Amino acid sequence: MKSIDTEKINVGVVGLGLMGTSLIVSLLIAGHKVKAIAPIPEDMEDAPQRIREHLMICEDAGTLDRPVDCYLSQLVISEDYLLLAPCDLVLECVIEIPEIKRSVYKKVEAIISTDAILASNTSAIPISELQKGLFAPQRFLGIHWAEPSYFTRFMEITCGAQTDAVLAEWVYELAHQWGKEPTLLRKDIRGFVTNRLMYAVYREGLSIVAKGDATFEDVDKAFRYDVGSWITLMGIFRRLDYLGLKDAFETYNRLAPHFCNDEQIPPLMQNMVEKNAKGTRNCLGLYSYTPDEAKRWDEAFAAFNVDIYRLAAMYPSQREKKKTRV
Amino acid sequence: MKSIDTEKINVGVVGLGLMGTSLIVSLLIAGHKVKAIAPIPEDMEDAPQRIREHLMICEDAGTLDRPVDCYLSQLVISEDYLLLAPCDLVLECVIEIPEIKRSVYKKVEAIISTDAILASNTSAIPISELQKGLFAPQRFLGIHWAEPSYFTRFMEITCGAQTDAVLAEWVYELAHQWGKEPTLLRKDIRGFVTNRLMYAVYREGLSIVAKGDATFEDVDKAFRYDVGSWITLMGIFRRLDYLGLKDAFETYNRLAPHFCNDEQIPPLMQNMVEKNAKGTRNCLGLYSYTPDEAKRWDEAFAAFNVDIYRLAAMYPSQREKKKTRV
Incomplete structure (x- = not known):
């Protein structure tokens, strides 16, 4: 080597x-x-x-x-x-x-x-x-x-x-x-890991919004303050270990029949692309933006990146774990 | 009122x-x-x-x-x-x-x-x-x-x-x-919002792991450092706006045929429950733990919660946005 x-x-x-x-x-x-x-x-x-x-x-x-x-x-x-x-x-x-x-x-x-x-x-x-x-x-x-x-x-x-x-x-x-x-x-997975999994979330999320059961804002708020409160520390599978697996098993069983299994692109997304919506770039997206608001989100993201980068460094890394095993 | x-x-x-x-x-x-x-x-x-x-x-x-x-x-x-x-x-x-x-x-x-x-x-x-x-x-x-x-x-x-x-x-x-x-x-959605969407992720993630295309560790690492770097700020839909919607549309089209559509509980999860695995609680989970490691994850979570709670408070809240609209 x-x-x-x-x-x-x-x-x-x-x-x-x-x-x-x-x-x-x-x-x-x-x-x-x-x-x-x-x-x-x-x-x-x-x-x-x-x-x-x-x-x-x-x-x-x-x-x-x-x-x-x-x-x-x-x-x-x-x-x-x-x-x-x-x-x-x-x-x-x-x-x-x-x-x-x-x-x-x-x-x-x-x-x-x-x-x-x-x-x-x-x-x-x-x-x-x-x-x-x-x-x-x-x-x-x-x-x-x-x-x-x-x-x-x-x-x-x-x-x-x-x-x-x-x-x-x-x-x-x-x-x-x-x-x-x-x-x-080691294998060439379509969408690698995060895209593959996150687009499964988009499918489910868009189907809930399309049915009128929740708004984009509802979903985002729930993710920011629920998933956001643990994902940077744990990822998804360690989260299951932390929760104990039994409840997760039962929740899975209960929810599985309700999952969206569509393979077509959701009309909500199709519409946006046909309207040439480019999100914060042209102030036309799933949310509406004034130019000031779009700029504010861009600035917030630049600042958030530095903060979360520092915060994540304070917590156990899988690298450390690997080191002790090798 | x-x-x-x-x-x-x-x-x-x-x-x-x-x-x-x-x-x-x-x-x-x-x-x-x-x-x-x-x-x-x-x-x-x-x-x-x-x-x-x-x-x-x-x-x-x-x-x-x-x-x-x-x-x-x-x-x-x-x-x-x-x-x-x-x-x-x-x-x-x-x-x-x-x-x-x-x-x-x-x-x-x-x-x-x-x-x-x-x-x-x-x-x-x-x-x-x-x-x-x-x-x-x-x-x-x-x-x-x-x-x-x-x-x-x-x-x-x-x-x-x-x-x-x-x-x-x-x-x-x-x-x-x-x-x-x-x-x-306003409607009684099965699994409310976050459970419903997160279990769609678990379905996809478990199917990738079951095929041997990635490990639990791979998935968690990718989520911690990719999704973790923006979810607390943006949620999932504002993320699409930030990325511009066109690429997301194409990625969705490419990935949709590969999504897992199973409705049965994944055998990986079934096995763990049959083994009475309770994750960090009994040191038997998707990951293996010594009692010290399990304790370390619990402590890390307690500390992380305080840190992310403070960090999240520094960024735009949907409440503020709502206030300006009302």
Whole structure:
């Protein structure tokens, strides 16, 4: 297994949108040298400033050990894929269109060494599909980051059908150096874990709202103050252990016949998309917003992320548990 | 509509188990005079000490304005239902067995005035069912508290088929004086809101684990650090607005054919109940625990509750929004 000294590991990033610039910041903070490729010419202009701004947010929150410029000195940005030659790991985070991703992989694989790892930040396209037709499919996997990457611990590392599990385990170890609490999925599950489970919630929630049994506001309030009061500590299954399992068994039995089993998209969601509703982005969503309210929610989210990031760090991590077992 | 001055409102509580003693503390802190009935003789001995301990936890956390004894002076405990005579509202929180609850209601209704409200803390039995056969079914409703009641804002207020909605709205207003962010459900939904939606998650999660696609640990980690990073701020539907709705629509379409639609109880859960697994209570659950580890999770939960309670208070509440609308 390769060394886990981040300063000796060169990481390439292709795609400098919101996600790309944000995860570059995590990588720089972890000590990596980062080689960033701008596939869109405008990114050559905008990305450096965005990355600096992300770093300044971290500085303000007190999560940096060194001055901002010190981290920036470890970053090179170019349009030329040749820059990726020394990389041990290349992260692709371009738009979720398979053809575009494939053309990026072709350019990356032409440059990187045979033992370098190539990963996609996709949350939408199965890893096994993206892997097909690669020069070296066994070194390809999914590394799914959450936004903003420097204030979230979530990461899903997903193997495709052809992925070498040893490489995925190395990435799993490395991800802890990025401040993550990663999940390693040895199979390529549709929607990975959280999307799959949360969309099952959306199905049920939309069906209750559609029937007029509750409002969007009712559901959100109940989740904020019930689920929100324990999920960050426990997740869902440890919660069952905490409650004792017997009641849960009975509740399950009682509720199962009432679950929504529809496979079509709920009309409520269909309608919103037809109306070109983009939520807080265009003040048209499941809720109504004035521009001020939309801005207030965006600001609240930015602040909440820092707070919950700090709070979560004070509680038992599954990493600790793992350590005692190994 | 009745006055909302808590000091003038007498509240009765029947059932002095964990939940009963905990919610008495919320009521005392809110300024009510509380009349508590111990249907089980042992509770006459244990309950006063438990209530004092709850209050001392609040004192330590700095959430009390006055000394502990000051609150205790507003509480009377008895085995005699006559104590309930002056109550404006009586909360039943005895064991989840309909026959026992019905026998309690009979005793309560024989004492309280015709315009007093009677409520159950049930999270399991439909309100419309409990309501049948009552002397005055229109004044009966569900008020579902979360534990520990003095550090949680969650509350589901549920109308049964015969409930007078005006009374439910009065309770909804009053609940804000208890420091709650209540949800008012005008219909009696099976599992109310959070149980219904969370058990849809359990179905999907257990099916993924049963297939070997992820472990309990994977799912919990992903939820703690993904869902946990936003749910307390946003709930689920505002999250969709924040993400923009279009991607969610496409993700839904992609995932819907993969959702679990089983109606039987998952064998994983069935097995645990057959093994008499009670989670952290007997160190046998979905996870394995040493007694020390189980204790550590209990302690972590107690501490986390206080922290998340404080954190949540710093962010936009739906109550504020409502105020500006009314």
